[in-house]
Amino acid sequence: MTPAPGKGLTPEGHIAREGSLARVPDAFRTVVAAARERLPEVYGTRLDSAYLYGSIPRGTARPGRSDLDLLVALRDEPTDADRQAARALGDALDQEFAQIDGVGTLLFGRERLLSDLERYDLGWFVACLCTPLLGEDLAARLPRYRPDDPLLARETNGDLALFLPRWRERISAAEDTEEARRPLVRFMSRHLVRTGFTLVMARWRGWTSDLAEMAGAFGAYYPERAAQLAAAAAYGHDPVGDPAVLRSYVDDLGPWLAGEYARVHGVKAPRPETAG
Known part of the structure:
Protein backbone atom coordinates (compact mmCIF):
# COMPACT_ATOMS: atom_id res chain seq x y z
CA MET A 1 0.00 0.00 0.00
CA THR A 2 1.37 3.42 -0.94
CA PRO A 3 2.12 5.58 2.12
CA ALA A 4 0.34 8.85 2.63
CA PRO A 5 1.88 11.81 0.81
CA GLY A 6 4.52 13.74 2.68
CA LYS A 7 6.81 10.96 3.86
CA GLY A 8 10.36 12.26 4.10
CA LEU A 9 9.20 15.76 3.15
CA THR A 10 9.01 19.13 4.82
CA PRO A 11 5.56 20.69 5.40
CA GLU A 12 6.15 22.64 2.17
CA GLY A 13 6.62 19.44 0.17
CA HIS A 14 10.41 19.57 -0.23
CA ILE A 15 12.67 16.58 0.43
CA ALA A 16 13.77 16.90 4.05
CA ARG A 17 17.49 16.59 4.71
CA GLU A 18 18.13 13.20 6.23
CA GLY A 19 20.65 12.42 8.91
CA SER A 20 22.40 14.52 11.53
CA LEU A 21 25.41 14.26 13.81
CA ALA A 22 23.00 13.83 16.71
CA ARG A 23 21.79 10.55 15.18
CA VAL A 24 25.25 8.99 14.89
CA PRO A 25 25.14 5.83 17.05
CA ASP A 26 27.47 5.82 20.05
CA ALA A 27 29.51 2.97 18.58
CA PHE A 28 30.50 5.15 15.61
CA ARG A 29 31.22 8.46 17.33
CA THR A 30 34.95 7.79 17.71
CA VAL A 31 35.46 7.02 14.04
CA VAL A 32 33.46 10.10 13.00
CA ALA A 33 35.60 12.21 15.33
CA ALA A 34 38.76 10.71 13.83
CA ALA A 35 37.60 11.52 10.30
CA ARG A 36 36.79 15.09 11.33
CA GLU A 37 40.26 15.49 12.86
CA ARG A 38 42.26 13.89 10.04
CA LEU A 39 40.65 15.36 6.93
CA PRO A 40 42.13 18.84 7.52
CA GLU A 41 45.51 17.19 8.14
CA VAL A 42 45.28 15.50 4.73
CA TYR A 43 43.98 18.39 2.61
CA GLY A 44 44.96 21.48 4.58
CA THR A 45 43.60 24.81 3.34
CA ARG A 46 42.33 23.19 0.13
CA LEU A 47 39.57 21.51 2.15
CA ASP A 48 36.33 23.41 1.59
CA SER A 49 33.84 21.17 3.41
CA ALA A 50 33.19 17.56 4.35
CA TYR A 51 30.05 15.52 4.95
CA LEU A 52 28.82 12.18 6.23
CA TYR A 53 26.16 10.25 4.38
CA GLY A 54 24.60 6.81 4.56
CA SER A 55 23.57 4.72 7.54
CA ILE A 56 25.87 6.29 10.15
CA PRO A 57 24.32 9.80 10.16
CA ARG A 58 20.87 8.25 9.67
CA GLY A 59 21.37 6.30 12.89
CA THR A 60 20.80 2.88 11.31
CA ALA A 61 24.42 1.67 11.08
CA ARG A 62 25.31 -1.80 12.36
CA PRO A 63 28.68 -2.25 14.13
CA GLY A 64 30.99 -4.46 12.12
CA ARG A 65 28.65 -4.39 9.10
CA SER A 66 28.28 -0.75 8.04
CA ASP A 67 30.82 1.37 6.21
CA LEU A 68 31.78 5.00 6.78
CA ASP A 69 30.65 7.16 3.85
CA LEU A 70 32.27 10.56 3.34
CA LEU A 71 31.90 13.30 0.75
CA VAL A 72 34.77 15.80 0.59
CA ALA A 73 34.63 19.10 -1.29
CA LEU A 74 37.96 20.73 -2.20
CA ARG A 75 38.48 24.35 -3.21
CA ASP A 76 39.72 23.13 -6.59
CA GLU A 77 39.32 19.97 -8.64
CA PRO A 78 40.80 16.85 -7.01
CA THR A 79 43.94 15.30 -8.43
CA ASP A 80 45.02 11.68 -8.58
CA ALA A 81 47.18 12.37 -5.54
CA ASP A 82 44.10 13.67 -3.69
CA ARG A 83 42.22 10.48 -4.51
CA GLN A 84 45.13 8.36 -3.37
CA ALA A 85 45.23 10.31 -0.11
CA ALA A 86 41.51 9.67 0.39
CA ARG A 87 42.06 5.93 -0.12
CA ALA A 88 44.97 5.93 2.31
CA LEU A 89 42.92 7.73 4.95
CA GLY A 90 40.04 5.33 4.43
CA ASP A 91 42.31 2.30 4.74
CA ALA A 92 43.80 3.67 7.95
CA LEU A 93 40.39 4.32 9.51
CA ASP A 94 39.13 0.91 8.44
CA GLN A 95 42.08 -0.84 10.05
CA GLU A 96 41.86 1.20 13.25
CA PHE A 97 38.12 1.01 13.91
CA ALA A 98 36.55 -2.46 13.97
CA GLN A 99 33.04 -1.02 14.06
CA ILE A 100 33.20 -0.06 10.38
CA ASP A 101 33.44 -2.37 7.39
CA GLY A 102 35.29 -0.14 4.95
CA VAL A 103 35.37 3.56 4.09
CA GLY A 104 34.04 5.14 0.91
CA THR A 105 35.03 8.70 0.07
CA LEU A 106 33.54 10.81 -2.72
CA LEU A 107 35.90 13.62 -3.70
CA PHE A 108 34.82 16.67 -5.75
CA GLY A 109 35.71 20.27 -6.37
CA ARG A 110 33.41 22.87 -4.82
CA GLU A 111 32.73 24.48 -8.19
CA ARG A 112 31.43 21.24 -9.65
CA LEU A 113 29.12 20.56 -6.71
CA LEU A 114 27.55 23.99 -7.14
CA SER A 115 27.44 23.93 -10.95
CA ASP A 116 24.25 24.10 -13.00
CA LEU A 117 25.07 20.72 -14.54
CA GLU A 118 25.16 19.02 -11.13
CA ARG A 119 22.36 20.97 -9.47
CA TYR A 120 19.93 18.07 -9.69
CA ASP A 121 22.43 15.30 -9.03
CA LEU A 122 25.48 15.98 -6.87
CA GLY A 123 23.97 19.23 -5.62
CA TRP A 124 20.80 17.45 -4.57
CA PHE A 125 22.91 14.74 -2.95
CA VAL A 126 24.76 17.29 -0.81
CA ALA A 127 21.64 19.25 0.10
CA CYS A 128 19.39 16.30 0.95
CA LEU A 129 21.48 13.22 1.74
CA CYS A 130 24.67 14.61 3.31
CA THR A 131 25.25 15.67 6.91
CA PRO A 132 27.73 18.56 7.42
CA LEU A 133 30.91 17.53 9.21
CA LEU A 134 33.43 20.30 8.43
CA GLY A 135 33.44 23.71 6.73
CA GLU A 136 30.71 25.69 5.00
CA ASP A 137 27.50 23.80 4.32
CA LEU A 138 27.05 24.10 0.56
CA ALA A 139 23.36 23.26 0.90
CA ALA A 140 22.78 26.93 1.72
CA ARG A 141 23.77 27.75 -1.88
CA LEU A 142 21.50 25.12 -3.44
CA PRO A 143 17.74 25.06 -4.08
CA ARG A 144 15.08 23.07 -2.26
CA TYR A 145 14.09 19.88 -4.04
CA ARG A 146 10.73 18.20 -4.62
CA PRO A 147 10.20 14.47 -5.29
CA ASP A 148 7.78 15.19 -8.13
CA ASP A 149 10.32 17.14 -10.19
Whole structure:
Protein backbone atom coordinates (compact mmCIF):
# COMPACT_ATOMS: atom_id res chain seq x y z
CA MET A 1 0.00 0.00 0.00
CA THR A 2 1.37 3.42 -0.94
CA PRO A 3 2.12 5.58 2.12
CA ALA A 4 0.34 8.85 2.63
CA PRO A 5 1.88 11.81 0.81
CA GLY A 6 4.52 13.74 2.68
CA LYS A 7 6.81 10.96 3.86
CA GLY A 8 10.36 12.26 4.10
CA LEU A 9 9.20 15.76 3.15
CA THR A 10 9.01 19.13 4.82
CA PRO A 11 5.56 20.69 5.40
CA GLU A 12 6.15 22.64 2.17
CA GLY A 13 6.62 19.44 0.17
CA HIS A 14 10.41 19.57 -0.23
CA ILE A 15 12.67 16.58 0.43
CA ALA A 16 13.77 16.90 4.05
CA ARG A 17 17.49 16.59 4.71
CA GLU A 18 18.13 13.20 6.23
CA GLY A 19 20.65 12.42 8.91
CA SER A 20 22.40 14.52 11.53
CA LEU A 21 25.41 14.26 13.81
CA ALA A 22 23.00 13.83 16.71
CA ARG A 23 21.79 10.55 15.18
CA VAL A 24 25.25 8.99 14.89
CA PRO A 25 25.14 5.83 17.05
CA ASP A 26 27.47 5.82 20.05
CA ALA A 27 29.51 2.97 18.58
CA PHE A 28 30.50 5.15 15.61
CA ARG A 29 31.22 8.46 17.33
CA THR A 30 34.95 7.79 17.71
CA VAL A 31 35.46 7.02 14.04
CA VAL A 32 33.46 10.10 13.00
CA ALA A 33 35.60 12.21 15.33
CA ALA A 34 38.76 10.71 13.83
CA ALA A 35 37.60 11.52 10.30
CA ARG A 36 36.79 15.09 11.33
CA GLU A 37 40.26 15.49 12.86
CA ARG A 38 42.26 13.89 10.04
CA LEU A 39 40.65 15.36 6.93
CA PRO A 40 42.13 18.84 7.52
CA GLU A 41 45.51 17.19 8.14
CA VAL A 42 45.28 15.50 4.73
CA TYR A 43 43.98 18.39 2.61
CA GLY A 44 44.96 21.48 4.58
CA THR A 45 43.60 24.81 3.34
CA ARG A 46 42.33 23.19 0.13
CA LEU A 47 39.57 21.51 2.15
CA ASP A 48 36.33 23.41 1.59
CA SER A 49 33.84 21.17 3.41
CA ALA A 50 33.19 17.56 4.35
CA TYR A 51 30.05 15.52 4.95
CA LEU A 52 28.82 12.18 6.23
CA TYR A 53 26.16 10.25 4.38
CA GLY A 54 24.60 6.81 4.56
CA SER A 55 23.57 4.72 7.54
CA ILE A 56 25.87 6.29 10.15
CA PRO A 57 24.32 9.80 10.16
CA ARG A 58 20.87 8.25 9.67
CA GLY A 59 21.37 6.30 12.89
CA THR A 60 20.80 2.88 11.31
CA ALA A 61 24.42 1.67 11.08
CA ARG A 62 25.31 -1.80 12.36
CA PRO A 63 28.68 -2.25 14.13
CA GLY A 64 30.99 -4.46 12.12
CA ARG A 65 28.65 -4.39 9.10
CA SER A 66 28.28 -0.75 8.04
CA ASP A 67 30.82 1.37 6.21
CA LEU A 68 31.78 5.00 6.78
CA ASP A 69 30.65 7.16 3.85
CA LEU A 70 32.27 10.56 3.34
CA LEU A 71 31.90 13.30 0.75
CA VAL A 72 34.77 15.80 0.59
CA ALA A 73 34.63 19.10 -1.29
CA LEU A 74 37.96 20.73 -2.20
CA ARG A 75 38.48 24.35 -3.21
CA ASP A 76 39.72 23.13 -6.59
CA GLU A 77 39.32 19.97 -8.64
CA PRO A 78 40.80 16.85 -7.01
CA THR A 79 43.94 15.30 -8.43
CA ASP A 80 45.02 11.68 -8.58
CA ALA A 81 47.18 12.37 -5.54
CA ASP A 82 44.10 13.67 -3.69
CA ARG A 83 42.22 10.48 -4.51
CA GLN A 84 45.13 8.36 -3.37
CA ALA A 85 45.23 10.31 -0.11
CA ALA A 86 41.51 9.67 0.39
CA ARG A 87 42.06 5.93 -0.12
CA ALA A 88 44.97 5.93 2.31
CA LEU A 89 42.92 7.73 4.95
CA GLY A 90 40.04 5.33 4.43
CA ASP A 91 42.31 2.30 4.74
CA ALA A 92 43.80 3.67 7.95
CA LEU A 93 40.39 4.32 9.51
CA ASP A 94 39.13 0.91 8.44
CA GLN A 95 42.08 -0.84 10.05
CA GLU A 96 41.86 1.20 13.25
CA PHE A 97 38.12 1.01 13.91
CA ALA A 98 36.55 -2.46 13.97
CA GLN A 99 33.04 -1.02 14.06
CA ILE A 100 33.20 -0.06 10.38
CA ASP A 101 33.44 -2.37 7.39
CA GLY A 102 35.29 -0.14 4.95
CA VAL A 103 35.37 3.56 4.09
CA GLY A 104 34.04 5.14 0.91
CA THR A 105 35.03 8.70 0.07
CA LEU A 106 33.54 10.81 -2.72
CA LEU A 107 35.90 13.62 -3.70
CA PHE A 108 34.82 16.67 -5.75
CA GLY A 109 35.71 20.27 -6.37
CA ARG A 110 33.41 22.87 -4.82
CA GLU A 111 32.73 24.48 -8.19
CA ARG A 112 31.43 21.24 -9.65
CA LEU A 113 29.12 20.56 -6.71
CA LEU A 114 27.55 23.99 -7.14
CA SER A 115 27.44 23.93 -10.95
CA ASP A 116 24.25 24.10 -13.00
CA LEU A 117 25.07 20.72 -14.54
CA GLU A 118 25.16 19.02 -11.13
CA ARG A 119 22.36 20.97 -9.47
CA TYR A 120 19.93 18.07 -9.69
CA ASP A 121 22.43 15.30 -9.03
CA LEU A 122 25.48 15.98 -6.87
CA GLY A 123 23.97 19.23 -5.62
CA TRP A 124 20.80 17.45 -4.57
CA PHE A 125 22.91 14.74 -2.95
CA VAL A 126 24.76 17.29 -0.81
CA ALA A 127 21.64 19.25 0.10
CA CYS A 128 19.39 16.30 0.95
CA LEU A 129 21.48 13.22 1.74
CA CYS A 130 24.67 14.61 3.31
CA THR A 131 25.25 15.67 6.91
CA PRO A 132 27.73 18.56 7.42
CA LEU A 133 30.91 17.53 9.21
CA LEU A 134 33.43 20.30 8.43
CA GLY A 135 33.44 23.71 6.73
CA GLU A 136 30.71 25.69 5.00
CA ASP A 137 27.50 23.80 4.32
CA LEU A 138 27.05 24.10 0.56
CA ALA A 139 23.36 23.26 0.90
CA ALA A 140 22.78 26.93 1.72
CA ARG A 141 23.77 27.75 -1.88
CA LEU A 142 21.50 25.12 -3.44
CA PRO A 143 17.74 25.06 -4.08
CA ARG A 144 15.08 23.07 -2.26
CA TYR A 145 14.09 19.88 -4.04
CA ARG A 146 10.73 18.20 -4.62
CA PRO A 147 10.20 14.47 -5.29
CA ASP A 148 7.78 15.19 -8.13
CA ASP A 149 10.32 17.14 -10.19
CA PRO A 150 11.02 15.08 -13.35
CA LEU A 151 14.40 16.79 -13.74
CA LEU A 152 15.48 15.38 -10.38
CA ALA A 153 14.52 11.84 -11.39
CA ARG A 154 16.29 12.15 -14.74
CA GLU A 155 19.51 13.60 -13.39
CA THR A 156 19.92 11.34 -10.36
CA ASN A 157 19.55 7.93 -12.01
CA GLY A 158 18.96 8.42 -15.71
CA ASP A 159 22.37 6.97 -16.58
CA LEU A 160 21.98 3.31 -15.62
CA ALA A 161 22.53 2.20 -19.22
CA LEU A 162 26.05 3.68 -19.06
CA PHE A 163 26.92 1.62 -16.00
CA LEU A 164 25.84 -1.79 -17.26
CA PRO A 165 28.84 -2.39 -19.59
CA ARG A 166 31.18 -1.37 -16.77
CA TRP A 167 29.39 -3.72 -14.39
CA ARG A 168 29.85 -6.59 -16.83
CA GLU A 169 33.56 -5.82 -16.97
CA ARG A 170 33.83 -5.77 -13.18
CA ILE A 171 32.01 -9.09 -12.93
CA SER A 172 34.30 -10.68 -15.51
CA ALA A 173 37.41 -9.34 -13.80
CA ALA A 174 36.42 -10.43 -10.30
CA GLU A 175 37.89 -13.55 -8.75
CA ASP A 176 35.66 -16.60 -9.05
CA THR A 177 34.87 -16.72 -5.33
CA GLU A 178 31.86 -15.89 -3.21
CA GLU A 179 33.98 -13.50 -1.15
CA ALA A 180 34.95 -11.50 -4.25
CA ARG A 181 31.40 -11.40 -5.60
CA ARG A 182 29.61 -10.29 -2.43
CA PRO A 183 30.76 -6.62 -2.59
CA LEU A 184 29.63 -6.47 -6.22
CA VAL A 185 26.22 -7.87 -5.32
CA ARG A 186 25.89 -5.38 -2.47
CA PHE A 187 26.87 -2.37 -4.59
CA MET A 188 24.79 -3.28 -7.65
CA SER A 189 21.78 -4.27 -5.54
CA ARG A 190 21.72 -0.88 -3.86
CA HIS A 191 22.16 0.98 -7.13
CA LEU A 192 19.29 -0.90 -8.78
CA VAL A 193 16.94 -0.43 -5.83
CA ARG A 194 17.62 3.29 -5.68
CA THR A 195 17.09 3.59 -9.42
CA GLY A 196 13.83 1.67 -9.16
CA PHE A 197 12.66 3.98 -6.42
CA THR A 198 13.46 7.23 -8.20
CA LEU A 199 11.61 5.82 -11.22
CA VAL A 200 8.39 5.99 -9.16
CA MET A 201 9.32 8.70 -6.64
CA ALA A 202 7.05 11.33 -8.18
CA ARG A 203 4.05 9.00 -8.01
CA TRP A 204 4.90 7.83 -4.48
CA ARG A 205 5.15 11.49 -3.48
CA GLY A 206 7.84 11.17 -0.86
CA TRP A 207 11.44 10.29 -0.08
CA THR A 208 13.13 7.43 1.76
CA SER A 209 16.61 5.90 1.86
CA ASP A 210 15.41 2.62 3.36
CA LEU A 211 16.08 -0.05 0.74
CA ALA A 212 13.10 -2.23 1.68
CA GLU A 213 10.77 0.77 1.63
CA MET A 214 12.20 1.85 -1.73
CA ALA A 215 11.55 -1.61 -3.17
CA GLY A 216 8.04 -1.63 -1.74
CA ALA A 217 7.24 1.72 -3.32
CA PHE A 218 8.54 0.49 -6.67
CA GLY A 219 6.58 -2.77 -6.43
CA ALA A 220 3.30 -0.92 -6.00
CA TYR A 221 3.66 0.42 -9.55
CA TYR A 222 5.55 -2.47 -11.17
CA PRO A 223 4.17 -5.61 -9.52
CA GLU A 224 5.67 -7.85 -12.22
CA ARG A 225 9.15 -6.78 -11.08
CA ALA A 226 8.39 -6.34 -7.37
CA ALA A 227 9.95 -9.62 -6.24
CA GLN A 228 13.19 -8.89 -8.07
CA LEU A 229 13.63 -5.49 -6.47
CA ALA A 230 12.63 -6.80 -3.03
CA ALA A 231 15.34 -9.46 -3.34
CA ALA A 232 17.84 -6.81 -4.43
CA ALA A 233 16.94 -4.74 -1.35
CA ALA A 234 17.67 -7.73 0.88
CA TYR A 235 20.99 -8.36 -0.89
CA GLY A 236 21.87 -4.71 -0.43
CA HIS A 237 22.03 -5.38 3.31
CA ASP A 238 23.16 -9.02 3.32
CA PRO A 239 24.79 -9.84 -0.03
CA VAL A 240 25.37 -13.31 -1.39
CA GLY A 241 28.19 -14.40 -3.67
CA ASP A 242 25.94 -16.07 -6.23
CA PRO A 243 27.06 -15.41 -9.82
CA ALA A 244 23.48 -15.96 -11.01
CA VAL A 245 22.41 -12.86 -9.09
CA LEU A 246 24.99 -10.74 -10.86
CA ARG A 247 24.02 -12.16 -14.26
CA SER A 248 20.37 -11.38 -13.60
CA TYR A 249 21.31 -7.79 -12.79
CA VAL A 250 23.25 -7.10 -15.98
CA ASP A 251 21.22 -9.32 -18.35
CA ASP A 252 17.65 -8.83 -17.13
CA LEU A 253 16.73 -6.39 -14.35
CA GLY A 254 19.34 -3.76 -15.21
CA PRO A 255 18.58 -3.48 -18.95
CA TRP A 256 14.84 -3.48 -18.32
CA LEU A 257 15.14 -0.79 -15.65
CA ALA A 258 17.41 1.36 -17.83
CA GLY A 259 14.95 1.17 -20.71
CA GLU A 260 11.92 1.94 -18.58
CA TYR A 261 13.72 4.83 -16.90
CA ALA A 262 14.62 6.36 -20.25
CA ARG A 263 11.03 5.95 -21.44
CA VAL A 264 9.53 7.62 -18.37
CA HIS A 265 12.13 10.25 -17.44
CA GLY A 266 14.60 10.52 -20.29
CA VAL A 267 18.39 10.17 -20.19
CA LYS A 268 20.70 12.03 -17.87
CA ALA A 269 22.63 14.95 -19.39
CA PRO A 270 26.17 13.86 -20.38
CA ARG A 271 29.01 14.69 -18.01
CA PRO A 272 32.53 15.52 -19.24
CA GLU A 273 33.74 12.05 -18.29
CA THR A 274 30.91 10.36 -20.23
CA ALA A 275 30.37 12.66 -23.22
CA GLY A 276 31.38 11.17 -26.52
